[in-house]
Amino acid sequence: MSSFREIAVPLWSSGLMIVATCLAFLAAGPIFETGLERALGRQGHRLRSLGLNAEFVSTLIGVWVFLTVALFLWLGVSLQIWPLAIVVCLMMLVAPRWIVALLIRRRERLFRDQMASACFSLGCAVRAGLALPEAITRQSRELPQPLAQEFRIISQAYGRGQPLRRALEEARDKLALEPFSLFVMVLSAALERGGPLDESLARIAGSIFETQRVERKLEIETASGRKSISTLACFPFLFLGGSWFFVPSMINVLFETIWGQWALAAIALLVGVAFVWGNAILNRRF
Known part of the structure; x- marks a missing residue:
């Protein structure tokens, strides 16, 4: 009982x-x-x-x-286990902002990747004789998401009577991405002064492709470092779990005594800070 x-x-x-x-x-x-x-x-x-x-x-x-x-x-x-509860839960409360920042970076990169093919396709459409509004409407049906949605918003705004330049500037202000800002600047200049729009779009596409090549190269060079950071972050906990199978009494002391609990909390905090710090170093762009 x-x-x-x-x-x-x-x-x-x-x-x-x-x-x-x-x-x-x-x-x-x-x-x-x-x-x-x-x-x-x-x-x-x-x-x-x-x-x-x-x-x-x-x-x-x-x-x-x-x-x-x-x-x-x-x-x-x-x-x-108050020390471990405090440290682990504080780290868990900080994690969502880091995860949301990662989602934002991936979404921005997806936009940048799609901008290269969009500029190239739009330049081909203009070279084929389509007017710029018609070319944008066509691209809104052919491009993948999420960039197609932005082109669709521009096309719909123009269809409601809004000037094309203003619709482009609103999309630029909303996205706040360097490739898209350059794209809007070229289109605005073409609408105001004319000129070989297809050649300008081709140069933008080439610039974006070159940026993508450099980013891919950096990813390859830092892949081993990211893997090492993840492995080192998991190792203390794997070592702790493995030791429990061989010497459970020693590991139980860590959880049962206040000093052992603070030691575990300090280890968890140091591992978390090192993991975030290491990834922040690898994410830097010089």
Whole structure:
């Protein structure tokens, strides 16, 4: 009976804490959503400008925060591992901003990659005799997403009577990407003064292709470094798990004593900081 109580009481208390956390999040839903929107700040605006579903990302972050709070209560209240609970949950709360920044970088890169083929195709359409608005409308049907959506917005704005130059400038201000800004500058100059638009678009496409080549080269050169960072970040935890199979009493001391818990928390914090710092160094562009 005593052994059953030893197992049932922690499980029952953990379940009650999870239920209480769910009820608290449901009760404070609007306040939580407002706080989450403010926490995202510029990142949320950037997600929307790049055509990503910011509301869905906010929902996922809300679920992540809920799981973080539940984990904090489980580690701290049920297992009484407060140092590890504090450090691990603080790292989990910081992680969403890093993940959202990664999503934004990948989306921006996708736009840059698609801009090269878009400039080349648009130049071919203009060379074939199509007017610039007609060429943009055609590209909005042929280009892949998400760039096709931006071309479609420009085409629809022009169809509603808005000047083409203004529609291009609005798209430029929304995306805030260097290749697209250069693209709009060339089109605006062609609309204002004329000139060989197809040749200018071909030069832009060549410049973007060269930038892509350099980025791919940098990725290849830093791939081994990224793999080493991930391996080194996982090694302390793999070593800890492997040691538990051979000397469980020594590993149990780390979780049962306050100094052992602080040692584990310090290790987790150092590994997390080193992982983020290493990736930040590899992501730098000189």
